[in-house]
Amino acid sequence: MLCRKYPDSGPKRSDSLHRVDTRRFGSRTGQRLKLRHRMIIKRSAQKHFVGTCSLPFAIIACLFTLNAGCREAADVESNARLATSPSGHPQPATADPNGSDESRASERRGRLRPTYLKRLSEYNLFAEPLRELTPKSDTIAYQITTPLFSDYAAKHRVVRLPAGTSATYHPRDVFDFPIGTVIAKTFYYPADMRDPDSPRDLVETRILIHEQTGWVGLPYVWNDDQTDASLSLTGASVDVEWVHDDGQHRSNTHLVPNFNDCKRCHQNEKMEPIGPRAGFLNRDFDDIGDGRNQIDYWIEKKILVGAPDRSRIPRFAVWNDRSTGTIDDRARAWLDINCTLPQRYWSSSQLWIAPACRGNRSVSPGSL
Amino acid sequence: MNRVRQLLFVSFASCLVLCVGCGTRSSDPNNSESGPSGNVQDARVPDADMESPELEGALVVRIAPGDDAQRQAQEALITAQPGDTIEFEAGIFEFSGTLSLDGIDGITIRGKGLDQTILNFASQRKGTGGEGLLVKAHGFTIEDLTIQNTPGDAIKVTDSRDVVFRRVRTWWSDGASQSNGAYGIYPVMCDNVLIEHCVAEHASDAGIYVGQSRRAIVRRNRAERNVAGIEIENTIGADVYENDAIDNTGGILVFSLPGLQQKNGSQCRVFNNRLLNNNHVNFAQEGAMVATVPPGTGLMIMANDQVEVFGNTIEKHKTTGIAVISFLATQRKFEDPQYDPFPEEIDIHDNQISEAGYEPQGLFGEISKQAGLMPMAEMVIDGLFNPEQTVNGTPIENPAIRFRDNGEATFLNLGLASMFAGGSPTLSQDIGPFKGGYDALPEISGQWAEKK
Numbered sequence: 039m040l041c042r043k044y045p046d047s048g049p050k051r052s053d054s055l056h057r058v059d060t061r062r063f064g065s066r067t068g069q070r071l072k073l074r075h076r077m078i079i080k081r082s083a084q085k086h087f088v089g090t091c092s093l094p095f096a097i098i099a100c101l102f103t104l105n106a107g108c109r110e111a112a113d114v115e116s117n118a119r120l121a122t123s124p125s126g127h128p129q130p131a132t133a134d135p136n137g138s139d140e141s142r143a144s145e146r147r148g149r150l151r152p153t154y155l156k157r158l159s160e161y162n163l164f165a166e167p168l169r170e171l172t173p174k175s176d177t178i179a180y181q182i183t184t185p186l187f188s189d190y191a192a193k194h195r196v197v198r199l200p201a202g203t204s205a206t207y208h209p210r211d212v213f214d215f216p217i218g219t220v221i222a223k224t225f226y227y228p229a230d231m232r233d234p235d236s237p238r239d240l241v242e243t244r245i246l247i248h249e250q251t252g253w254v255g256l257p258y259v260w261n262d263d264q265t266d267a268s269l270s271l272t273g274a275s276v277d278v279e280w281v282h283d284d285g286q287h288r289s290n291t292h293l294v295p296n297f298n299d300c301k302r303c304h305q306n307e308k309m310e311p312i313g314p315r316a317g318f319l320n321r322d323f324d325d326i327g328d329g330r331n332q333i334d335y336w337i338e339k340k341i342l343v344g345a346p347d348r349s350r351i352p353r354f355a356v357w358n359d360r361s362t363g364t365i366d367d368r369a370r371a372w373l374d375i376n377c378t379l380p381q382r383y384w385s386s387s388q389l390w391i392a393p394a395c396r397g398n399r400s401v402s403p404g405s406l
Numbered sequence: 407m408n409r410v411r412q413l414l415f416v417s418f419a420s421c422l423v424l425c426v427g428c429g430t431r432s433s434d435p436n437n438s439e440s441g442p443s444g445n446v447q448d449a450r451v452p453d454a455d456m457e458s459p460e461l462e463g464a465l466v467v468r469i470a471p472g473d474d475a476q477r478q479a480q481e482a483l484i485t486a487q488p489g490d491t492i493e494f495e496a497g498i499f500e501f502s503g504t505l506s507l508d509g510i511d512g513i514t515i516r517g518k519g520l521d522q523t524i525l526n527f528a529s530q531r532k533g534t535g536g537e538g539l540l541v542k543a544h545g546f547t548i549e550d551l552t553i554q555n556t557p558g559d560a561i562k563v564t565d566s567r568d569v570v571f572r573r574v575r576t577w578w579s580d581g582a583s584q585s586n587g588a589y590g591i592y593p594v595m596c597d598n599v600l601i602e603h604c605v606a607e608h609a610s611d612a613g614i615y616v617g618q619s620r621r622a623i624v625r626r627n628r629a630e631r632n633v634a635g636i637e638i639e640n641t642i643g644a645d646v647y648e649n650d651a652i653d654n655t656g657g658i659l660v661f662s663l664p665g666l667q668q669k670n671g672s673q674c675r676v677f678n679n680r681l682l683n684n685n686h687v688n689f690a691q692e693g694a695m696v697a698t699v700p701p702g703t704g705l706m707i708m709a710n711d712q713v714e715v716f717g718n719t720i721e722k723h724k725t726t727g728i729a730v731i732s733f734l735a736t737q738r739k740f741e742d743p744q745y746d747p748f749p750e751e752i753d754i755h756d757n758q759i760s761e762a763g764y765e766p767q768g769l770f771g772e773i774s775k776q777a778g779l780m781p782m783a784e785m786v787i788d789g790l791f792n793p794e795q796t797v798n799g800t801p802i803e804n805p806a807i808r809f810r811d812n813g814e815a816t817f818l819n820l821g822l823a824s825m826f827a828g829g830s831p832t833l834s835q836d837i838g839p840f841k842g843g844y845d846a847l848p849e850i851s852g853q854w855a856e857k858k
Contacts, residue, residue: 272480275531293531297484298506
């Protein structure tokens with residue numbers, strides 16, 4: 039178990055060592071120091087394991103031993119679930135003979151809950167090397183008109199539908215994606231925002247999977263070597279630095295949401311994606327070249343059906359581009375994506391505020 | 407690109423339980439549709455919906471203070487299975503982000519005692535939510551710990567059924583301040599809530615708040631130096647008893663506000679509480695509803711229907727002991743055709759009210775002073791009534807607010823109707839037209855409130 043400390047605001051025994059690890063990735067020195075850094079962290083995690091959590095883990099370990107015989111059945115169940123994830127070709131996670139955390143947790147009562155893929159690479163969304171984020175042939179990159187502001191992080195989005203399936207168009211709501219659809223959004227910071235070719239620091243990839251039971255959100259955190267990202271149900275915090283588009287050096291502690299945090303924005307009546315709606319997708323995608331409209335492209339790729347003539351497809355404004363709409367249009371698009379304020383809920387006089395953003399109170403009367 | 411990573415590799419398998427909402431709501435707490443456990447009158451029917459904490463194989467996961475406590479606690483809350491207990495050892499835990507539980511039923515979070523286990527969120531980062539604990543899960547119990555110094559609400563529980571807070575303290579340790587979080591103990595849009603033996607201090611809105619819920623019991627708690635000590639808002643069926651509300655701006659508030667998902671609070675009993683010296687300066691954030699509450703208010707009922715207030719001891723309030731007002735008194739507009747802004751079927755009896763109205767604050771105080779009525783009164787109404795008085799659409803008999811057997815307590819009808827018509831308020835100290843009572847409201851009870 040590689041386990042790094044959290045929260046990072048508290049006292050840090052290896053604080054100075056964390057600071058050592060500030061260097062440009064790619065440099066040989068950097069790689070070497072990184073390895074050292076990780077080993078130290080690992081040691082401290084093991085120490086912690088023995089120290090503060092021995093009792094619960096001992097209990098879990100006992101249960102693990104008792105339930106060892108359930109492993110086979112558990113894997114069958116796990117397989118069944120994974121079978122619903124299409125084209126993923128992932129192997130089900132096999133129980134770790136050493137009694138890893140996931141096997142202890144999942145087997146402690148002989149009942150296995152769904153096991154999520156541990157690594158981003160297992161989804162087979164991207165060609166190697168993963169860090170290039172080059173979509174495989176069954177995966178489509180896309181952009182939206184007005185994106186969520188995420189502390190200046192740049193984002194890369196892909197969607198993959200099960201082979202031979204398609205999403206159904208809806209004029210307002212999120213397209214009706216088939217079970218098995220995977221959406222991946224990767225957050226990264228270019229070293230220099232003025233230079234699109236500058237090295238980029240991949241921080242996290244958020245996965246939305248459309249399961250039989252509904253959409254599930256999972257956070258994956260990229261490793262220091264930028265070779266893969268690992269599932270991190272409890273989220274993470276990652277210090278990032280970059281040169282901003284004004285030439286200024288900037289830094290931030292990027293917060294990777296935990297499993298529950300995903301629901302803060304994505305779950306109103308139910309968990310669902312926010313971006314892939316007609317109004318946000320109705321734009322040209324820079325990387326497709328030839329100026330093609332994304333919705334046209336999706337129709338052409340047969341992953342979208344039921345769309346009307348393009349003239350009848352809504353288009354949400356680009357919040358910072360005056361040519362795309364009135365101030366009202368641009369404000370609405372911004373609020374929609376940033377505060378999960380689906381415009382279908384709006385009336386002329388009242389904003390519908392998402393649960394994550396509202397205080398459960400609606401009025402502020404004058405003094406009594 | 408330079409960076410330092412402090413990240414978490416979690417290899418626990420996760421369990422996915424999609425969150426389930428509160429289910430259908432009926433308009434009458436006596437006809438619960440959300441399960442037998444919530445039935446007001448039949449407390450003996452076993453609750454089939456909730457997994458019992460004695461579930462076979464249920465685990466106790468223990469968390470000790472330390473650098474890794476945040477990760478361990480959040481991991482435990484994500485990977486828990488129904489019936490598990492997450493136990494925090496004694497000591498001070500420093501947390502940098504909200505802890506959340508979502509969709510896993512029957513979880514208990516427990517400390518080693520309200521003064522022994524302190525969950526401190528003072529160093530919480532921006533962008534992590536602001537709450538200390540955020541819960542959306544049925545059958546949730548939290549007990550025997552303190553949650554302190556959260557940037558936002560201390561414990562927020564939404565859309566959950568069978569929720570118990572027991573021997574929990576929420577507070578901001580630097581004292582009353584506008585920068586404190588709004589709510590301490592904060593269940594909202596829940597069914598079957600029990601809050602008992604808790605302590606809530608220094609909240610910039612309400613120390614203990616139950617909002618848009620059905621069937622709540624708030625008993626034997628202490629709320630001190632909050633803006634609102636205890637607030638019941640847009641809730642149907644609440645018993646608030648044997649609490650101490652001391653040195654808040656307003657001791658206990660029973661409000662029904664427009665524009666909320668659950669409309670028109672009703673059926674609330676406030677009895678055998680001690681409301682003392684609730685004269686604290688109002689430190690609510692500007693724009694908050696409770697920013698309007700005049701300091702020195704013991705109990706305020708606004709627009710809520712069917713409130714029975716009895717057996718309370720209400721002492722030393724500079725504005726008034728009990729105020730019963732309509733939402734119209736706030737002079738705020740509202741657009742909510744389903745909203746009833748008038749309080750109806752209010753029954754105030756057998757209370758001991760003393761030393762109230764000696765330095766009345768706010769609009770009511772101004773009116774009273776201008777009329778030369780000092781002290782104002784121990785019981786005040788705004789004198790605004792619905793021309794078509796109804797409770798849930800059924801016509802009621804006048805008067806809508808009734809008083810009886812409140813000892814020597816003085817009374818004032820502010821007569822705001824004539825003021826709103828353009829003239830002066832028509833003040834009256836004649837309690838005669840408002841003498842009377844109603845049948846007792848039913849007790850709120852249920853199996854969820856008996857679990858230990």
